Amino acid sequence: MSNNKRITLQQAAEIIKNGSTLTFSGFTIWRRPMAIIYELIRQQRTGLHLIEVNGGSHTEFLVGAGCVGIWESCWVGHELYGKYGANLSRKVGSKEIIVEDYSHAEMMFRFAAGAAGAPYAATQSSLGTDLHNPEYDMLGRAGLRDGKRIPRHKYVFTEDPFYDAGSLVLVPAAKVDIAVICVQQVGEEGTVRVNGQYYSDPEAVRTADITIVMAEEIVPEEYLRRNADQNTIAGFEVNHILECPFGAHPTGMFGRYDVDGAFLKDFYGRTRSQEGFDDFAREWIHGHDQMSYLEKLGWPRMLGLKANTALNYSSRTKKGGK
Amino acid sequence: MSDYALPEEYGLADLLCCAASREVQENEIVFAGTGLPMVAIMLAQKTHAPNLKLIFEAGTLDGRPPELPTSVGDARCEMGASRSSGLYDAFSIAQRGYVDLGFLGGAEVDQYGNVNTTCIGDYLNPELRLTGSGGNPDINSFAGRTVFIMVHEKRRFVENVSYITSPGWRVKKWPGGEFVHRRELYGAAFRGGPSAVISTAGVFRFDEESGLMYLDTCHPGKNPEEIRGMCRFDLDISRVKGETEVPTREELRIIHEVLDPDGIFIPRVNKA
Numbered sequence: 302m303s304n305n306k307r308i309t310l311q312q313a314a315e316i317i318k319n320g321s322t323l324t325f326s327g328f329t330i331w332r333r334p335m336a337i338i339y340e341l342i343r344q345q346r347t348g349l350h351l352i353e354v355n356g357g358s359h360t361e362f363l364v365g366a367g368c369v370g371i372w373e374s375c376w377v378g379h380e381l382y383g384k385y386g387a388n389l390s391r392k393v394g395s396k397e398i399i400v401e402d403y404s405h406a407e408m409m410f411r412f413a414a415g416a417a418g419a420p421y422a423a424t425q426s427s428l429g430t431d432l433h434n435p436e437y438d439m440l441g442r443a444g445l446r447d448g449k450r451i452p453r454h455k456y457v458f459t460e461d462p463f464y465d466a467g468s469l470v471l472v473p474a475a476k477v478d479i480a481v482i483c484v485q486q487v488g489e490e491g492t493v494r495v496n497g498q499y500y501s502d503p504e505a506v507r508t509a510d511i512t513i514v515m516a517e518e519i520v521p522e523e524y525l526r527r528n529a530d531q532n533t534i535a536g537f538e539v540n541h542i543l544e545c546p547f548g549a550h551p552t553g554m555f556g557r558y559d560v561d562g563a564f565l566k567d568f569y570g571r572t573r574s575q576e577g578f579d580d581f582a583r584e585w586i587h588g589h590d591q592m593s594y595l596e597k598l599g600w601p602r603m604l605g606l607k608a609n610t611a612l613n614y615s616s617r618t619k620k621g622g623k
Numbered sequence: 624m625s626d627y628a629l630p631e632e633y634g635l636a637d638l639l640c641c642a643a644s645r646e647v648q649e650n651e652i653v654f655a656g657t658g659l660p661m662v663a664i665m666l667a668q669k670t671h672a673p674n675l676k677l678i679f680e681a682g683t684l685d686g687r688p689p690e691l692p693t694s695v696g697d698a699r700c701e702m703g704a705s706r707s708s709g710l711y712d713a714f715s716i717a718q719r720g721y722v723d724l725g726f727l728g729g730a731e732v733d734q735y736g737n738v739n740t741t742c743i744g745d746y747l748n749p750e751l752r753l754t755g756s757g758g759n760p761d762i763n764s765f766a767g768r769t770v771f772i773m774v775h776e777k778r779r780f781v782e783n784v785s786y787i788t789s790p791g792w793r794v795k796k797w798p799g800g801e802f803v804h805r806r807e808l809y810g811a812a813f814r815g816g817p818s819a820v821i822s823t824a825g826v827f828r829f830d831e832e833s834g835l836m837y838l839d840t841c842h843p844g845k846n847p848e849e850i851r852g853m854c855r856f857d858l859d860i861s862r863v864k865g866e867t868e869v870p871t872r873e874e875l876r877i878i879h880e881v882l883d884p885d886g887i888f889i890p891r892v893n894k895a
Contacts (some may be wrong), residue, residue, distance in 0.1 A: 303750070309655075327696070328681045328695070328696035328710070329694055329696050330694060330696065331694070331696035331697070332682075336711075338637075354710060355757065356755075362889065374755070374757050375756045375758075376754050376755045376756065376757035376881075377754060377755060377758055378754045380657065380693060380694040381657065381658070381693045381694065381777075381887070384754070385752075385754045386752075389752065390751060390753070391754035392751065393749060393752040394751075394752065400752075402741065402755055402756065403756075404756045404758070404759075404760045404761050404769045405680070405710075405714070405716040405756065405757050405758035405759075405761050406718065406761035406765075407709045407718070407756065407761075409711055409714050410714070424718065424836065425718070425809065425810075426718065426760065426761045426764045426765065427716075427756075427761065427764055427790065427813040428762035428764065428790065428794070428808045428809055429787065429790040429794025429795050429796065429797075429805060429808050430737075430756075430787045430788060430789065430790050430794065430795070430810075431741070431746065431759050431786045431787045431788065431795070432756060432760065432788070433795075433797045434746075434795070434797065434800065435797065435798050436747075437746055437747075448811050458798065460795055461810075461811075464811070465810075465811070466810055466811040466812060467808075467809065467810020467811055467812065468808055468809070468810060497698055497701055497707060498679075498681050498682040498683060498696065498700070498701060498707050498708065498709060499682065499708065499709045500681055500682060500696065500709050500710055501709055501711065502709070503709065504709075504711060553696075553697070553698070555701075556696040556698065559698075560693065562693070562695075579893055593706075594685075608698065612698075613698040613701070613702075614697070614698040614699050
């Protein structure tokens with residue numbers, strides 16, 4: 302058993318190669334592994350295939366920076382702080398990126414199948430919609446359905462063979478090279494404790510071949526094992542760990558800090574154009590490391606986001622991001 | 624209910640919020656999105672439906688947030704919850720048939736209640752790519768009823784949406800794409816469909832047999848002919864019941880003093 306799972310932020314990004322298939326922890330603007338996202342942008346990764354239950358601010362950063370070739374998911378935006386994904390929208394328009402649309406539940410069930418080692422899942426969601434329109438099979442149109450990492454079909458239409466429930470769609474299991482997860486605590490052997498909603502993190506980890514966990518803190522493994530019922534992911538499912546406080550900023554982390562709405566609003570407002578994105582990246586990403594990024598944000602800002610430990614959210618943050 | 628507010632005491636967002644709140648029935652399990660629908664549901668909880676149960680898509684079951692969450696992933700959702708889990712639980716519970724009502728939004732709606740949140744224009748060459756489906760089609764497939772809250776513009780109320788993100792009463796049967804009644808396609812999984820569209824002009828409902836939208840009530844200051852003129856299809860205005868019920872002073876107090884004191888989702892109107 303190797304206890305030495307610790308790596309650095311730079312090494313985490315280096316594990317991810319051009320063309321890797323990635324998924325992430327979190328939900329829209331919560332618990333996204335932003336410090337690693339920034340490092341991938343600094344290292345100018347290209348051709349990434351993102352397959353995620355839902356997208357969010359991290360998707361917009363990677364897409365804006367030109368790191369992404371394929372995005373399979375259901376939603377991208379910044380919630381209250383930016384109503385749609387302007388970078389993805391721009392690159393869909395210019396055909397710089399392939400988007401494969403599924404519904405949210407379909408994506409979740411694709412990951413549940415992937416996590417269980419099943420080839421597909423069956424669902425009665427979204428019947429009758431253009432999600433199921435055979436003309437809109439974008440990976441098929443691009444000739445990328447090799448039946449290996451990318452499934453042979455986007456959907457298969459069938460009927461319930463067991464209970465005569467009627468029409469069904471089969472959705473293919475997700476296949477993922479690397480899951481990049483951002484959580485509150487990880488033990489030295491990789492045991493993960495997520496506080497708050499765990500979103501689709503357990504399925505993301507189990508689906509992926511390699512899992513990198515970036516935590517607010519690395520804690521003694523023995524501490525987590527004292528209350529195993531409170532743990533979310535078993536240590537042997539995790540390959541690499543690193544400690545990176547505030548690594549999810551500007552997204553939020555239950556019990557630790559709120560979403561930095563003002564930051565996301567600024568990002569959304571400034572990155573409608575490629576020039577705007579490049580300018581934002583010069584200011585906040587390139588030429589920085591995580592420490593200088595935090596230094597630029599400054600203590601007063603971070604203290605304002607810091608969660609009240611009884612409430613698990615900040616009682617000081619203005620939710621409107623004003 | 625009496626104590627109705629005067630026209631100068633409320634704004635359009637208040638009217639929509641109260642109309643949405645009235646769609647909620649006591650003891651229902653409600654799938655909650657963020658924004659105005661969340662305020663509406665919490666308003667129902669504090670008025671006529673104290674035992675409603677909230678499910679948040681990100682994984683909170685029966686959450687009782689003490690203040691408005693900014694999104695369903697928010698730590699605020701989980702305060703007082705029966706269980707905090709993940710999306711697999713939330714969607715499994717929905718597919719299993721627990722959910723009575725869901726509130727949704729959209730960029731375009733058509734005469735059958737099909738909704739588009741994916742793109743404006745041709746999907747293969749879009750004029751504008753939008754957010755994508757999110758859980759809109761899932762909630763609309765699984766819930767007993769769904770209610771859509773939308774800005775009313777003629778370009779948004781169309782004969783056929785450019786992309787069916789979320790299924791209405793007459794939907795496409797694949798692989799051919801011919802329109803069929805939702806009941807035919809969903810079989811044993813059929814539980815209902817869109818029950819109301821609350822726009823900034825009025826409240827619309829659906830004839831479940833024909834699948835067609837009709838005007839139910841007009842918001843104060845609007846008349847049926849005017850609203851028909853705000854649709855790109857021949858809206859049925861033969862079943863109009865009258866005017867949309869306006870907010871009460873008590874509802875306005877709860878919205879602005881208790882639920883959204885900072886005016887994040889429902890701006891405070893101060894016309895007086």
